[in-house]
Amino acid sequence: MQEAVQRSRQVRHMTPDPRFLLFGLVALVLTLVVGTLTAYLLAEKELKTLGKVTHTELGTVEYLRQGKGPAVVIVHGSPGGYDQFLTLGTLLSRYGYEVISVSRPGYLRTPLGKNKTPHQQAALIVALLSRLSIKRASIIGISGGGPAAISLAINYPERTSALILIAALSGQAFSNEAGRGDGGLLANDLGFFVAQTFPSHFMSLLGSIEPEDGEVVVSEDERLILASELFRSLGFRSLRNAGFRFMGSE
Numbered sequence: 001m002q003e004a005v006q007r008s009r010q011v012r013h014m015t016p017d018p019r020f021l022l023f024g025l026v027a028l029v030l031t032l033v034v035g036t037l038t039a040y041l042l043a044e045k046e047l048k049t050l051g052k053v054t055h056t057e058l059g060t061v062e063y064l065r066q067g068k069g070p071a072v073v074i075v076h077g078s079p080g081g082y083d084q085f086l087t088l089g090t091l092l093s094r095y096g097y098e099v100i101s102v103s104r105p106g107y108l109r110t111p112l113g114k115n116k117t118p119h120q121q122a123a124l125i126v127a128l129l130s131r132l133s134i135k136r137a138s139i140i141g142i143s144g145g146g147p148a149a150i151s152l153a154i155n156y157p158e159r160t161s162a163l164i165l166i167a168a169l170s171g172q173a174f175s176n177e178a179g180r181g182d183g184g185l186l187a188n189d190l191g192f193f194v195a196q197t198f199p200s201h202f203m204s205l206l207g208s209i210e211p212e213d214g215e216v217v218v219s220e221d222e223r224l225i226l227a228s229e230l231f232r233s234l235g236f237r238s239l240r241n242a243g244f245r246f247m248g249s250e
Contacts, residue, residue: 048239051082051101053109056127058120062103062110063128067093070161071134073125074101075152077143077167079240081108085142087225100137102128104145106243116246118147119155126156138162144169 051064064082066089076084082101089099104121106112115124125148129137138161141149146168153163237244 048109051103051109054128054131056124056131058124058127059105059113059115060109060111061124061128061131062108064089064101065132066090066099066101067097069093069096069098071129071137072097072099073129073137073139074099075121075125075139075141075145075149076101076104076107077145079107079234079237079244080104080142080144081240083108083229085226085229087222087229091222100128100132100134104148104243106246107240110243112242112246118151121148122152122155125152126159129159135159136161138164140164140166141168142166146170 051062053060053062055061062082064086066086072092074085074089076082081103084101086101089101092099102125103110105115105124115121129135136159139149139152141147141163143166146165147170149163149165149168150170153160
C-alpha cells in the first residue's frame with residue numbers, strides 16, 4: 001500500500017506544471033512574433049534602399065543597374081517593382097549584359113503621377129535611358145509590363161535593340177480602378193510577408209530552364225531564389241497599390 005502511495009506521489013511530481021507549459025508557449029509565440037516583425041522591417045528597409053531614384057525630364061524613376069555590357073531593360077509585371085527579377089538580372093550580367101530593372105509608375109518609389117498609360121510609361125523609360133546615357137537597349141516585358149514594353153518598341157525603334165515578351169499582356173486587362181479586390185490576408189503587407197517564406201510551392205511556375213544543348217543555366221538554388229523573388233515582389237502591396245490599381249491600356 002505504501003509503495004502504491006509513493007508511486008502515485010512520484011507520478012504527480014513528474015507531471016509538468018501547466019503554468020510552466022503556458023509560460024513556455026507564450027514565450028515561443030512572442031519570439032516568433034518579434035522575429036517575424038524584425039525580419040519584416042528589415043526587408044522593407046532593404047526594398048526601399050536597394051534601388052536608386054533619379055529624376056528625368058518626364059518624372060522620377062526608381063531603378064537598379066547590374067553588370068556591364070549591352071543594355072537590357074526589365075519591365076516588371078503587375079504587381080511588382082524593380083525587385084521582381086533581381087536574380088534574372090544577375091544571370092544576364094553573368095553573360096555580359098548590363099541590366100536595368102525599373103519600377104513602373106505607381107510601384108515602390110516611382111510615383112504614378114501623369115505616367116499612367118503604356119505609352120507614357122514607355123516614354124518615361126526612354127527618359128531614364130537618356131538620363132543614364134544609354135542609347136539602345138533590349139526590352140524584356142513581363143506580364144503586366146507587356147503593354148509598356150510593346151509601346152516602347154513601336155514608338156522608339158531607334159532606342160530598341162530587341163523586344164522579348166514573357167507571359168506578357170498585349171491588350172487591356174483592367175481600366176483605372178476596376179476589378180480590384182482587397183485580396184484578403186495576402187493583400188496585407190505583414191500577412192503576405194509571412195506567406196512568402198514558403199516559396200517552394202511556387203517552383204512549378206518556373207518549369208525547366210535548360211537550353212537544347214543541355215547546359216544548365218539556372219541551378220536548383222537559383223530557381224528557388226527566382227521563385228522567392230517573384231512571390232515576394234507581389235507583397236508589400238501598400239508600396240505597389242497605386243500602380244496595381246491602374247492597369248488601363250490605350
